[in-house]
Amino acid sequence: MALGGHVDRGKLRIHENLDDLATDLADYIAELSERSVKERGYFAIAISGGSLISLMRKLCEAPYNKTVDWAKWYIFWADERVVAKNHADSNYKLAKEGLLSKVPVVPSHVYSINDSLSAEEAADDYEFVLRQLVKTRTVGVSETSDCPKFDLVLLGMGPDGHVASLFPQHKALEEKDEWVTFITDSPKPPPERITFTLPVINSASNVAVVVTGTNKAETVHKVFDNAGADVLLPAQMVQPTNGKLVWFLDRSAASKLDGTQTAAE
Numbered sequence: 001m002a003l004g005g006h007v008d009r010g011k012l013r014i015h016e017n018l019d020d021l022a023t024d025l026a027d028y029i030a031e032l033s034e035r036s037v038k039e040r041g042y043f044a045i046a047i048s049g050g051s052l053i054s055l056m057r058k059l060c061e062a063p064y065n066k067t068v069d070w071a072k073w074y075i076f077w078a079d080e081r082v083v084a085k086n087h088a089d090s091n092y093k094l095a096k097e098g099l100l101s102k103v104p105v106v107p108s109h110v111y112s113i114n115d116s117l118s119a120e121e122a123a124d125d126y127e128f129v130l131r132q133l134v135k136t137r138t139v140g141v142s143e144t145s146d147c148p149k150f151d152l153v154l155l156g157m158g159p160d161g162h163v164a165s166l167f168p169q170h171k172a173l174e175e176k177d178e179w180v181t182f183i184t185d186s187p188k189p190p191p192e193r194i195t196f197t198l199p200v201i202n203s204a205s206n207v208a209v210v211v212t213g214t215n216k217a218e219t220v221h222k223v224f225d226n227a228g229a230d231v232l233l234p235a236q237m238v239q240p241t242n243g244k245l246v247w248f249l250d251r252s253a254a255s256k257l258d259g260t261q262t263a264a265e
């Protein structure tokens with residue numbers, strides 16, 4: 001593994017292959033879980049959909065399946081598609097099948113969206129649920145705003161630079177008051193989604209963005225080297241206020257980065 005750093009965009013952890021990345025990601029999550037449980041008694045984690053879930057696969061294996069304190073996990077979605085929970089596009093279904101059904105999480109600690117509601121109602125409902133959990137401090141609260149302070153927010157990034165369901169130049173990027181917002185015009189199907197807003201993502205104690213594959217190399221280059229864009233990409237707006245930001249990349253995704261950032265340790 002090569003480690004690099006960048007002043008503005010967080011730490012880079014670049015891996016030779018997906019297996020190494022999955023192991024490092026599992027280590028990172030397990031360590032944050034242990035620390036949060038020790039400090040707060042809970043681990044409030046928000047996950048995304050897409051390729052991230054298969055890259056979390058090592059958590060289902062030894063030693064993590066036995067050593068992680070799964071009973072203390074409270075699981076949320078940084079974004080969700082507004083489809084039935086058994087629909088092929090559901091981020092919940094993906095996580096359930098790829099991870100949650102394979103580890104002893106407590107079913108009542110898994111906060112999936114209410115899939116019987118419209119996108120707008122589902123976003124309001126999800127925010128309401130979050131507000132109750134912030135009141136009891138199951139989810140922490142930011143010191144500088146009233147936003148939830150997740151112990152960890154895990155994001156992927158699309159080839160267009162979107163994170164969660166915050167797409168380039170979409171008005172949802174400007175949302176400052178809501179914790180959870182909705183969109184009905186996602187450029188990537190399905191069109192109806194709910195998503196954490198930037199203030200919530202940026203209030204987390206830890207944010208990790210996990211990106212793999214050659215098809216994202218150009219965007220990774222844009223994000224880190226500010227190449228060619230006059231408007232910030234959503235991934236560039238991920239800037240935790242007081243938290244830590246880490247990018248997990250494989251060699252392919254990192255292949256167009258300027259050399260200095262990828263130098264081996």
Ligand SMILES: O=C1O[C@H](COP(=O)(O)O)[C@@H](O)[C@H](O)[C@H]1O
Nearest residue numbers: 048049050051052156157158164
């Ligand atoms: O639509 C979505 O896409 C992003 C990126 O997915 P990936 O498969 O390219 O990693 C994902 O992070 C998000 O949760 C999902 O809804």
